[in-house]
Amino acid sequence: MLEIKNLHASVESKEILKGIDLTIKAGEMHTIMGLNGSGKSTLANIIAGSEVYKITKGTVLYNNKDLLDLSPEERALQGIFLSFQYPAVIPGVNNTYFIKAALNAKRKYQGEAELDAMDFMVLIKEKLKMVGMDESYLRRSVNDGFSGGEKKRNEILQMITLEPTLAILDETDSGLDIDALKIIANGVNNYRKKDNAFLVITHYQRLLNYIEPDVIHVMIDGKIVKTGGKELALTLEEKGYQWLTDEATVEL
Amino acid sequence: MQDKSQFETFLQWQSYESQAMRDIRKDAFNNFLKIGYPTKKHENWRFTNLTSLAKFEYRFPNGEMCKIDVDIVSKHSIDNSHRIVLINGIFDSKLSEIDDIAKRITIKNISESSSDLNQSSAKNNTNPFILLNKAFVKGGYYIEIDSNYIEDKPLHILNIISGEKDFVQHHHQNFIRLGKNSQVIIVEENININHKASFRNTVYNIKVDENSTLSHILLQQNHAKSKELNHIFVEQQDNSTYNTQLINISGDLIRNDLNVQIDGENCDTDISGLSLLSGKDHVDNYTVVSHNKPNSNSRQLFKYILDESSEGVFNGLVTVQPDAQKTDSRQTNKNILLSKKALMNSNPQLEIYADDVKCSHGSATGELDEDAIFYLRSRGIDLMIAKSLLLEGFAKEVTDKIKIDSVKEKLNSEILKRLTG
Ligand SMILES: Nc1ncnc2c1ncn2[C@@H]1O[C@H](COP(=O)(O)OP(=O)(O)O)[C@@H](O)[C@H]1O
Ligand SMILES: [Mg+2]
Numbered sequence: 001m002l003e004i005k006n007l008h009a010s011v012e013s014k015e016i017l018k019g020i021d022l023t024i025k026a027g028e029m030h031t032i033m034g035l036n037g038s039g040k041s042t043l044a045n046i047i048a049g050s051e052v053y054k055i056t057k058g059t060v061l062y063n064n065k066d067l068l069d070l071s072p073e074e075r076a077l078q079g080i081f082l083s084f085q086y087p088a089v090i091p092g093v094n095n096t097y098f099i100k101a102a103l104n105a106k107r108k109y110q111g112e113a114e115l116d117a118m119d120f121m122v123l124i125k126e127k128l129k130m131v132g133m134d135e136s137y138l139r140r141s142v143n144d145g146f147s148g149g150e151k152k153r154n155e156i157l158q159m160i161t162l163e164p165t166l167a168i169l170d171e172t173d174s175g176l177d178i179d180a181l182k183i184i185a186n187g188v189n190n191y192r193k194k195d196n197a198f199l200v201i202t203h204y205q206r207l208l209n210y211i212e213p214d215v216i217h218v219m220i221d222g223k224i225v226k227t228g229g230k231e232l233a234l235t236l237e238e239k240g241y242q243w244l245t246d247e248a249t250v251e252l
Numbered sequence: 253m254q255d256k257s258q259f260e261t262f263l264q265w266q267s268y269e270s271q272a273m274r275d276i277r278k279d280a281f282n283n284f285l286k287i288g289y290p291t292k293k294h295e296n297w298r299f300t301n302l303t304s305l306a307k308f309e310y311r312f313p314n315g316e317m318c319k320i321d322v323d324i325v326s327k328h329s330i331d332n333s334h335r336i337v338l339i340n341g342i343f344d345s346k347l348s349e350i351d352d353i354a355k356r357i358t359i360k361n362i363s364e365s366s367s368d369l370n371q372s373s374a375k376n377n378t379n380p381f382i383l384l385n386k387a388f389v390k391g392g393y394y395i396e397i398d399s400n401y402i403e404d405k406p407l408h409i410l411n412i413i414s415g416e417k418d419f420v421q422h423h424h425q426n427f428i429r430l431g432k433n434s435q436v437i438i439v440e441e442n443i444n445i446n447h448k449a450s451f452r453n454t455v456y457n458i459k460v461d462e463n464s465t466l467s468h469i470l471l472q473q474n475h476a477k478s479k480e481l482n483h484i485f486v487e488q489q490d491n492s493t494y495n496t497q498l499i500n501i502s503g504d505l506i507r508n509d510l511n512v513q514i515d516g517e518n519c520d521t522d523i524s525g526l527s528l529l530s531g532k533d534h535v536d537n538y539t540v541v542s543h544n545k546p547n548s549n550s551r552q553l554f555k556y557i558l559d560e561s562s563e564g565v566f567n568g569l570v571t572v573q574p575d576a577q578k579t580d581s582r583q584t585n586k587n588i589l590l591s592k593k594a595l596m597n598s599n600p601q602l603e604i605y606a607d608d609v610k611c612s613h614g615s616a617t618g619e620l621d622e623d624a625i626f627y628l629r630s631r632g633i634d635l636m637i638a639k640s641l642l643l644e645g646f647a648k649e650v651t652d653k654i655k656i657d658s659v660k661e662k663l664n665s666e667i668l669k670r671l672t673g
Contacts, residue, residue, distance in 0.1 A: 048630045049629070050626060071635070072626060072629035073629045073630075075630075076630055076631055082630055084630075088621070088623045089624075090621075090641075090645055092644065092647070092649065093641050093642065093645035098631075098633075099631075101633055102628075102633055105633055106632050141645070142627075158631065162631065
């Protein structure tokens with residue numbers, strides 16, 4: 001589904017991604033772990049179509065087609081979704097109106113009839129329940145005055161409403177209490193299917209108590225330095241990241 | 253420049269007027285000649301280029317009534333409102349619909365008489381455009397709401413400028429008077445229907461008496477050859493409320509000088525503005541809010557969306573006089589530049605002579621939030637729609653103050669047009 005080869009990206013001539021290789025197949029859940037500043041969000045944003053970064057080398061294929069050519073909205077319409085680490089706050093734009101516009105854009109793209117206000121309300125109320133949000137969130141402006149946890153729930157609400165093919169969750173678990181974490185994990189688990197895939201970015205092992213990734217990658221300084229199974233997370237929990245840095249240096 | 257012969261010709265047309273009135277006009281015109289048009293050297297006109305005004309010899313509407321298509325009036329009509337139509341400043345009773353309120357609300361043309369003009373708040377003002385207005389005043393409305401009368405339906409005033417000639421001047425004086433314990437909403441639309449160059453120069457005299465509430469929405473929607481100057485004088489008495497929204501949709505030059513004297517206690521004053529500018533539009537909002545008595549609140553919120561080579565100026569002054577303890581005053585100006593060539597000048601000011609007051613002011617100018625655009629696009633929302641959503645969201649703080657749906661919808665569709673047109 002997603003095939004990243006030797007991806008290099010920089011901002012203001014500072015190289016952030018230094019050769020990423022990553023292949024995700026339908027039905028899989030991948031996790032990227034790594035310390036702050038290693039480039040995880042940069043990778044996520046580039047997949048979603050951020051124009052802030054300059055791709056200097058490498059390719060990204062999505063369903064065997066060049067992804068880097070597509071606008072962010074085109075990527076979303078084709079099934080890519082990013083749950084942002086820091087979701088934008090948009091005063092004055094109503095949350096319901098926004099999610100409805102997004103859903104209808106997608107339905108239109110897929111040749112389906114757009115939902116009218118009534119049908120949409122029925123749908124969104126059901127989804128709200130699944131992420132433990134009450135209806136008052138629908139009346140508010142997008143993420144305006146939302147706490148950290150509320151913003152993350154709002155991201156998951158959008159995910160389960162838009163039903164993406166490839167969902168990237170960028171630290172959706174950080175700053176959440178255990179109940180919220182369970183709700184988010186539930187949202188993810190319920191939505192896991194054989195024809196969609198997840199890329200879950202986290203730097204805590206905590207989330208992995210609730211979701212079961214197939215593959216774990218460790219990212220350090222713009223590169224994936226280690227790939228393994230679930231046990232890798234436990235090792236990281238125990239030993240931290242230092243041994244990997246040492247290992248990487250030795251390999252050099 | 254206005255020359256003497258133009259003025260003499262004008263006086264001849266007005267030959268039916270009393271000597272007192274002629275003296276007022278002559279006086280004003282002589283004072284105008286002494287002062288002349290302001291230049292960029294004048295502090296209050298630093299950012300405003302008036303050379304285009306002085307360059308032309310303006311003509312005056314010579315009393316001929318213009319025929320207006322009924323369609324134009326119905327195109328602008330607002331559901332559930334009383335309609336007052338003025339054409340070149342002259343009240344048109346056929347196009348207006350006010351029968352059922354005529355008992356409690358006086359609606360008429362001003363009589364260009366010395367007694368009316370002596371009531372004007374601008375009586376002793378030396379602003380050259382006000383002098384010009386006094387010298388040439390012709391037309392305008394006088395609206396008076398009886399004491400103890402509350403009108404729920406808005407009064408919709410259509411100020412139409414029409415005519416076959418280019419470079420016509422219109423100098424109007426409008427009066428809005430609210431008696432005690434009264435309430436009214438006025439939606440006033442300034443439009444030009446023939447695409448002729450025009451210059452509209454209006455003095456508003458507004459008085460809001462004790463316990464009364466006036467909502468005044470002013471929609472300024474001209475075309476690229478029209479210039480519009482408004483001098484709005486407001487006086488508030490005890491426990492009164494004055495809300496106004498100045499909405500500038502387009503126009504070569506729009507300048508609003510709003511002067512609010514809060515002469516009563518426990519008053520509420522809410523002033524806001526939304527300017528949607530493109531091309532070479534230039535909009536100035538100069539406000540003066542003077543707190544002269546204790547315990548009143550005033551809020552100002554001006555938002556500008558500037559595209560292409562448009563220019564905006566916000567200059568707001570709040571003064572709190574020594575008597576005006578417990579004043580609570582806020583002043584905010586926020587602007588979005590959609591183009592590198594657009595320009596905004598913002599200058600909020602405070603002068604405080606009392607010690608127990610709460611006052612704040614601030615201004616911010618920026619571009620559309622790139623992160624927010626990316627966020628919306630990452631959800632499948634098209635770039636253009638993303639931008640218009642953000643602009644609508646930006647304007648919402650002002651548009652939400654407008655409680656009349658059709659006016660609000662019209663504004664939102666104008667915002668959308670900014671981006672697609
Ligand atoms: N837009 C940007 N401008 C400048 N530096 C950036 C930008 N985005 C990311 N960086 C830098 O790139 C590095 C990686 O950041 P990021 O991808 O956010 O890491 P992570 O998500 O792993 O914490 C950091 O040093 C960060 O400061
Ligand atoms: Mg990050």
